[in-house]
Amino acid sequence: MRHSAIGTPEQLRDPNYMPPLWSAVPLGIQHVLAMFVANVTPAIIVAGAAGFGFGSNSPDFPELLYLIQMSMLFAGVATLLQTLTVGPVGAALPIVQGTSFAFIPIMIPLVAGKGVDGLAALFTGVLIGGLFHAALGLVIGRIRFALPPLVTGLVVLMIGLALVKVGIEYAAGGVPLKAQGSDLYGSWASWSAALVVIVVTLGLKFFARGMLSISAVLVGIAAGYVYCLVTGKLPVGAITGSWSQAAAFALPMPFRYGFEISVAAVIGFCLMAFVSAVETVGDVSGITKGGAGREATDREIEGATYADGVGTAVAGIFGGLPNTSFSQNVGLIAMTGVMSRHVVTIGAVFLILCGLVPKIGALIRTIPIEVLGGGVIVMFGMVVAAGISMLSDVSWNRRNMVVFAVALSVGLGLQLEAMGTAPGGVDALQHLPETLRVLGASGILPAAVIAIVLNLILPRELAEEATEEVSGGLRGHGTGLRNR
Template identity: 55%
Template sequence: MADTMTAQETQATGQYSDPNVTPPLGQAIPLGFQHVLAMFASNVTPSIIVAGAAGLAFGGAEQVYLIQMAMLFAGIATLFQTVGIGPIGARLPIMQGTSFAFVGVLAGVAATQGLSVALTACIIGGVIHFALGSVIGKLRWLFPPLVTGLVILAIGLYLIPVAIKYAAGGAAQFQMEAESFGSLKHWTVALTVVIVALVLKFFTKGTLSSAAILVGMIAGYIVAYLSGMVNFGAVAKASWVTGITPLPYGFEFSLGAVIAVTLVSIVSAIETVGDASATAKAGAGRDATDEEIQGATYADGLGTAIAGVFGGLPNTSFSQNVGIVGMTGVMSRHVVTIGGVILILCGLMPKVGAVIASMPLPVLGGGVIVMFGMVASAGLNMLSEIPMNRRNMVIIAVSLAVGLGLNLVPTAVQYLPGVVKTLMTSAVAPTALCAIVLNLVLPQED
């Protein structure tokens, strides 16, 4: 502990420990690009999954558009955080990106009710998320590590089967290469991604280590290309620059979808509070101020609401980028602003989105095996902070059993009204509700 505190104190006195100080451009631009590399794969993956759940053609124009919006509004939301507008934004080096926390809920809604309902829920959920900024400090007691860790663990466990399906060559909604599902060709590509990512993560340092998953997916992409699995037809047809379309799928309200997205938004807001606090501690050796935490939550909500209007999914602060701040000791918010601008430029270029959309499913599968596993591991890490007494073990057992069980067997609640059924089979929402209620009503043990 003494060594850690000494490092933080030393870092806090460094020339770049002030968020308002900018390193020379020769250093700031590579650092900004490193922030993009660290989050790029995680940022676009949720859009690919939700697009697939909605039945959009894999590699088609609609999927390309959703990928573009993921990049564009991650960049815009990042500027909300780093540059700020009035009380909006922490004005800290916080990188925003599309949140995995919403994938389970939105994939279910998109598959059963369509993208119009899912994106409408994102818009309304974003507005509610924004409003949480004024009361976020008062709600934190509802989400101790026991509850938040359970929710994050449930998200990871829910998504892992999706990763395996992709790695094996597809999923039911894509209806592609069904005859070769699980073939050695597919698993060779997926395992290339996993092996390269692990080697780079643990046996290299700096940018290669930070961008291990992205580089692993590039390696898998090359293997897939050499195997004849890549089709660049959509890339050739895609334009270099395009505009954006408001409400591309219309506006369709569903109470169940809004409630489910709102519940996840609350958890996302709590995660952002943690990231803002961790950023301030890692980069400047201090605690985040109330204004920074409030501003970070406002930026989260505003970014989510505006993204939903144009076809983007909810965004949140990215924890991996907090690690970069700690690793480099560069607290400058303007470095992350450069990263946000890079994402905006990528989002306005359909060619970039088409290249990503041409990525075969096993490549994506190899990447998300690692990413989804890390989501589950992050939940376990949070749960490791709590005492494993009988009370807490019962809360964990019941919450996961109900949340994941109903998701695996949705017909168990087939006679419930549509709104309630959507909530009960979303995995995340029932896990969160059970954990919150049980944590409130069960007596504490000595």
């Protein structure tokens, strides 16, 4: 599609420009395709952690559909806040919002094995955390000094490392099969479905162009879905059964799961809001640089942060998970060169319509867990890679290496120790109050707190000292991608 047929270069760099509908609609849907799978995956992961049955005959089936439905609906609502704005809320930029992976390691301990009973505290935490996130808009410019790439890169890396285990478990057959000790767990039937997704995704990402490349994960999952149908792993009856049991239209219900304040949930969501806010600031800067060739204004950064928080708080009221800006859509704007916020508004409307139709969620639910595993292995691996990319901007002197080493060792160590603890068994944090135990088990928050504190208090003089004694002679002078 040639830009000359859509508008002049000046128009394409203008967020307020509306391209012709024949081009705006497919461009808007393209934004949805780029984020669709990543947007609904956290809801499926949280449902699995809570112990929801994925079969259409399961008593939890309606709740699973509802969580998927809310992921789509409130991603659309939060995106509209960014593009259309409400007072100071929103950046008036083409920012696509979606369910955040960053909060998954915080949410899983809150709901693990509790079924529906764990959701009241979870969504109350989402609501309060969202309000706190919105309040960060007042001070976001003044707290960024405490969150340099050394800290944010470490946190993103930790998020990815916490999630990769989930991807492998899904690809091998899912946690229920693992818990049963089933021979089907890790079988070739499971791995082959995941491998189809990975191979197709990588093939399209690197050898295709345009829409196919952008939607590689979505197409890869579709290929895995077809593979499971052909091999009989996914019976046609499972699809028709899910479709018939889901309503054609349904509205969200406020406080569907009740209201319950959990100190661990509130603290966890509020602390992770810092990371999400800084991520959004980076995405806003990426959009204005890539699409308009300029720096983001203070008004845009503040408005985007307000919208992040308000969108999350509203989602929490109705049973939706925390929202954040989606980085993959930032790259899409840079690639298409179309800066129009109205294009993204069209995509937001499409997401809202999907969220109001539970039958769409029912179809998503029929994706075999192994197929989803293939997709999330790629996505979660990209989260790790994103963290490493951010860390490449760090000057690796001895001071920064010490900060990173201590924070990573404690955070990752707690995370791995918690993962290896059998239900009802003891763990390294068993003597802490329950709130601190839940927060510490994620590993992410301890790592973030340690990195922030050490980065603020360690003397800068260490930055000039040699690194051999802590790195075995490997000097850390590279500044990574900044010089490439």
